[in-house]
Amino acid sequence: MSRLRSSVRAGADELRRLADEELMQLVARNDADAFEVILERHADAAFALAYRMCGRQAIAEDVTQEAFLAIWRGGARYDRTRASVRTWVLGIVHHRAVDALRRHDVHARRRAGDAGLEESLEASERTDLQALDNEAARELRDALEELPREQRRVIELAYFGGFTHVEIASMLEEPIGTVKGRMRLGLHKLRDHLEGWEALPA
């Protein structure tokens, strides 16, 4: 173990050349410098997701901080056979954001679940440098936009708003089966767009 560690002691530049998966092995050995590179690579995407879900900068920052400290402390274990580090990090952020939303009032959650919340983001907080802002991400956004409104709405209320299907059914005054069916139809349509997206950067 110390050999692995000392081999990368040469500096931050060398750490930056390592893949996320290799960095996570060092993070598991409490390497703060390796963790910092992981943070550099994923903090913007993590914050963007938390902000989209929570709608308020302070809550989104708390969620992002909680998620990254959980990763550092090893409360969440990375399994490279299951997902890319990016997907795994965002999964943890999503989970923490849902917890935060469920602690807050329904009003905030309904806003979060509504499409177009991102428009409220101050222009100065936007950045075009995000790796996510590429062709494939735009295509996926377009595919989501093109879904029938009622399908998109249940997906957004569930995933971004943190509502359960029962809550969504009562909010929309629709039968539970209808809500689940719309979720399924919408996700299947997005899945059908997936061909060719497998190369989406992790």
Place this chain on the structure above:
Amino acid sequence: MNDCEHRLDAAAYVLGAIEDPESYREHLATCATCRAEVAELARVVDLLPATVAPAAASRELRGRIMASVHSEAELLRAAGERADQPPARARGSFAGSLWLPAGAAALAAGLAAALVLALSGGPSVPVRVRVASLSPSESGAHVVLVERGGRGELVVRGMRQAPAGDVFEVWIKRGAGAQPRPTDALFGVTNAGDASVSIPSDLRGVTEILVTHEPVGGSRHPTSAPLLHVAA
């Protein structure tokens, strides 16, 4: 693909919106149809974060995260260095990601004293150190659990004083769903918020250690929210 009456639930499940995910997970263990549906739809849901508007994490946020990480890394290195220099000729054995690497940082004198008890179990017993997760009210503190041969010690730095009439009480949990059980470990902190607390229970089989504020004399059941928890 065979059909299953629960297949409709897969979409709600991967979106995190199913009311009772635990029982659906039990169903998944027995149903290949639903497992395949979940795997397929999870790939879509994993990409949903890519649809959000880009936003930058502020410099302050990154700084706060790294400040905590560096403080904890220093505590861990200090404990690791001490652990790597046992008093006798045999060296501690270290294996796996949870065991500390040989430390490099200078060892703070106070921390050294705090660790002596934890390290007194003999040179060949490996030492394990874990960082505690703290409640937001204690975000300025740093706490590690030093474990050796089933005996544990909490090393506390920068905790806020307990309210007048209260002490800190240490609880242990055995098993994920178990209730916290009280220990005899009641403590206060110095003006700097420091303490070293040995845990008077064998840590074997213990899954989690918690600390709460309790009235002087301690409680049989926690009467306040945990200030910190650490996986044992």
